[in-house]
Amino acid sequence: MVIATEIPILDEQSITETLRTKNIEIDLFITAIKEKVGYDLSGYARASIKRRIEQLVIDENVTCIAELIPKLLYSKECQANYINRLTVNVSELFRHPNSFLSLRKSVLPYLESFPRRDIWIAGCATGEEAYSMAILLEEVGLLNNTQIHATDINTEVLKQAKTGILTKGLNKDDAARYQASGGTSSLSNYFSTAYNKHKLSQHLLDHISFSHHNILQDKVFCSAQLVMCRNVMIYFDLNTQNSALALFHNSLVQNGYLVIGEKESLINSPLINLLKTIDEPAKIYQRKSSANV
Ligand SMILES: C[S@@+](CC[C@H](N)C(=O)[O-])C[C@H]1O[C@@H](n2cnc3c(N)ncnc32)[C@H](O)[C@@H]1O
Structure with missing residues (x-):
């Protein structure tokens, strides 16, 4: 019934x-x-x-x-x-491989001209984006003399990121995204395996610092040739997105590069005139030098 x-x-x-x-x-x-x-x-x-x-x-x-x-x-x-x-702390290695491919082709050759490089990855979650960047730099011979500053608001994910251990292990999807990013080796070469866990090689990990930083309350973290903040601003309202973008712009050296997430946009930002588009689908922009503003 x-x-x-x-x-x-x-x-x-x-x-x-x-x-x-x-x-x-x-x-x-x-x-x-x-x-x-x-x-x-x-x-x-x-x-x-x-x-x-x-x-x-x-x-x-x-x-x-x-x-x-x-x-x-x-x-x-x-x-x-x-x-x-x-x-929301989800991340993965070589997420949105087109961004990494475009970085490899259009941005890294410019970074080569600097004797020392600083890269700020804001909202790094469990570290996979910073690990991917270290691998990419290693492959193009720019890891030495580069410091990757990876920051997040969440202290729990930072603790995990610092270990260098992949939260979800290493699988064939990671390898496919690495290849699609223009990877020239085998992804597993950059990790050691023990007790079924994959840990980023210490040599790469030594070039990454993980620190607490709140994009909405704290000041510019460092002066950088490249700032990456992907899949973070998508959770902010428009005003907050604009303050975050202003912070990133202020941290860029002249002609430095900004990368945002594929679903994020500069369209409603007053900064749009201060940045030159390098690759719109990959969301890569370059800070104009003051002479060009
Ligand atoms: C979806 S994850 C993106 C991770 C990585 N950027 C990626 O694309 O794979 C968003 C991260 O932004 C961080 N986040 C959120 N609000 C933040 C804020 N105000 N300042 C710094 N990080 C923040 C979260 O803690 C989370 O780890």
């Missing part, structure tokens, strides 16, 4: 009231994260943050967002878990 459950039909006023309450709960949750953990999520795209918080409600088996707040306030474990879930 099928028992029909009654679904309450909400009138327009109740729907508006429910949405208003949910918005208050989201604001309270964001304030609690900021005050308790120091992460300001107010500049992140609202729809995406809302979706993630709602998923937390389901996974934590609570009935509303407000019920997450005591957990956040009193449990260190929940704080770390919620931050990990809200900041």
Whole structure:
């Protein structure tokens, strides 16, 4: 026998009231994260943050967002878990290989002209992007005299990144993306294997420093010939994207390069006139020298 459950039909006023309450709960949750953990999520795209918080409600088996707040306030474990879930830490080796291929062809020859090079990778997550960059530089003979500064807001992912160990191991998809990036060797040559874990060669790891940095609160991290920030600004609202882009622009030396994610754009940024497009599909831009602005 099928028992029909009654679904309450909400009138327009109740729907508006429910949405208003949910918005208050989201604001309270964001304030609690900021005050308790120091992460300001107010500049992140609202729809995406809302979706993630709602998923937390389901996974934590609570009935509303407000019920997450005591957990956040009193449990260190929940704080770390919620931050990990809200900041999205997925990464992989040679992600979007076209970017790496274009870097190899159009940008690295320019970097060769500098006796010493600094590369800033902002929002590095578990480190795969920095590892890929080190491999690329090694293959074109530019790793010596280059320092890769990899930064992230999340201290947990930084701890993992520093080990040089691949979170998801090494598989044939990684090898395919490496080849599509113009790789000239075998990807496994850059990793040692022990107990089923793959660790980046120490020689490459020595050229990468991993540090905490919040793109939205901290100053320019370093002066760099190349800044890469991919798949981070996609989570920010427009104003916040523009402040992040201004920070990156300020950290670039004249004629230095900026790489953003394939789904990110400069179209709505006031910086668009200060940067020259090198490869639009690969999202590679170059800071114009002041004479060209
Ligand atoms: C999706 S991952 C991108 C990783 C890598 N760039 C890539 O494309 O594979 C986004 C990373 O941005 C970091 N992030 C988010 N907000 C940040 C902020 N305000 N400052 C620095 N890093 C931030 C997250 O912690 C996360 O590790």
